Amino acid sequence: MNFILHKTFSELxxxxxxxxxSESIGDVPFLRYEYxxxxxxxxxxxxxxxxxxxxxxAREDDRLxxxxxxxxxxxxxxxxxxxxGSIEISDYLDLIVRADDLSRFLSGLLDILASDLALAWxxxxxxxxxxxxxxxxxxxxxxxxxxxxxxxxxxxxxxSVPLPGDxxxxxxxxxxxxxxxxxxxxxxxxADERNVRWYIVEDESTLNxxxxxxxxxxxxxxxxxxxLSEVMRAQMRTSVHAAFKAxxxxxxxxxxxxxxxxxxxxxxxxxxxxxxxxxxxFNFGDLxxxxxxxxxxxxxxxxxxxxxxxxxxxxEDYKYKFGGIRRDVMRVKVKR
Numbered sequence: 274m275n276f277i278l279h280k281t282f283s284e285l286x287x288x289x290x291x292x293x294x295s296e297s298i299g300d301v302p303f304l305r306y307e308y309x310x311x312x313x314x315x316x317x318x319x320x321x322x323x324x325x326x327x328x329x330x331a332r333e334d335d336r337l338x339x340x341x342x343x344x345x346x347x348x349x350x351x352x353x354x355x356x357x358g359s360i361e362i363s364d365y366l367d368l369i370v371r372a373d374d375l376s377r378f379l380s381g382l383l384d385i386l387a388s389d390l391a392l393a394w395x396x397x398x399x400x401x402x403x404x405x406x407x408x409x410x411x412x413x414x415x416x417x418x419x420x421x422x423x424x425x426x427x428x429x430x431x432x433s434v435p436l437p438g439d440x441x442x443x444x445x446x447x448x449x450x451x452x453x454x455x456x457x458x459x460x461x462x463x464a465d466e467r468n469v470r471w472y473i474v475e476d477e478s479t480l481n482x483x484x485x486x487x488x489x490x491x492x493x494x495x496x497x498x499x500x501l502s503e504v505m506r507a508q509m510r511t512s513v514h515a516a517f518k519a520x521x522x523x524x525x526x527x528x529x530x531x532x533x534x535x536x537x538x539x540x541x542x543x544x545x546x547x548x549x550x551x552x553x554x555f556n557f558g559d560l561x562x563x564x565x566x567x568x569x570x571x572x573x574x575x576x577x578x579x580x581x582x583x584x585x586x587x588x589e590d591y592k593y594k595f596g597g598i599r600r601d602v603m604r605v606k607v608k609r
């Protein structure tokens with residue numbers, strides 16, 4: 274297996290990257306070429322001011338076997354190799370490699386990382402690996418072989434809802450009180466004397482205006498307003514455009530008399546809806562616009578054959594009310 278350390282994204286082919294991802298152990302939107310290259314442009318929306326790209330690819334008989342999307346930075350008092358996308362704005366991360374190739378790829382990767390004197394790292398500090406990722410066990414085994422320390426811990430909870438393919442069947446599977454509450458709020462919105470409608474953005478010519486509207490809704494929340502620095506806004510714009518061009522953006526709004534009352538920025542990828550962020554206009558609180566829009570999106574996902582509605586990181590109460598099932602994303606740390 275031939276390993277190459279890349280210092281720029283341009284050295285790797287986007288089509289080949291995404292084709293490998295589609296067969297990999299963790300086919301998530303946060304590992305797509307267009308997402309991670311956009312993330313790197315702004316260093317995660319300004320999260321990492323000092324960082325050195327360290328993409329590692331492996332080929333065998335001219336076949337792309339694996340990609341380790343890494344960067345080097347000072348973190349937690351050490352020079353650490355971290356996964357691109359870390360930490361705050363990419364909910365799930367992993368290596369990009371087929372299951373059958375994982376052990377060989379990881380073994381060779383650690384050999385290369387240990388022998389490359391240009392990478393003066395002392396730890397691997399990888400966040401946001403799903404708790405069922407096979408990388409966890411493989412990395413523990415490879416670390417033990419080398420006498421390196423290995424530690425893992427839950428980082429944040431993540432909730433998702435399996436979808437049965439029918440909205441009424443989905444509702445029947447959640448708490449009775451919440452089922453009635455969702456139905457009541459959706460019926461109330463439909464019966465309101467104002468013009469209440471929802472839609473998914475499909476026209477690229479309106480996309481910039483729709484992004485502006487969504488960011489304005491987000492900024493109504495004080496904590497989200499602080500989060501939305503200029504560089505973070507640039508990061509989100511780039512990511513939204515990249516997802517739209519690649520065909521996996523789901524930007525949806527609920528409008529009341531033409532005024533945007535709620536918005537959801539989701540990814541429609543891999544037969545799953547990934548709920549990335551949301552925003553509300555609190556002046557329309559009487560309609561519970563966030564709940565109503567979420568109800569419509571769940572109805573749409575069921576009717577359009579999506580298998581899962583992933584709320585991703587965070588254990589907010591509403592996610593449980595909509596039937597969310599908890600798992601964890603992990604932090605794993607290896608010291609040599």
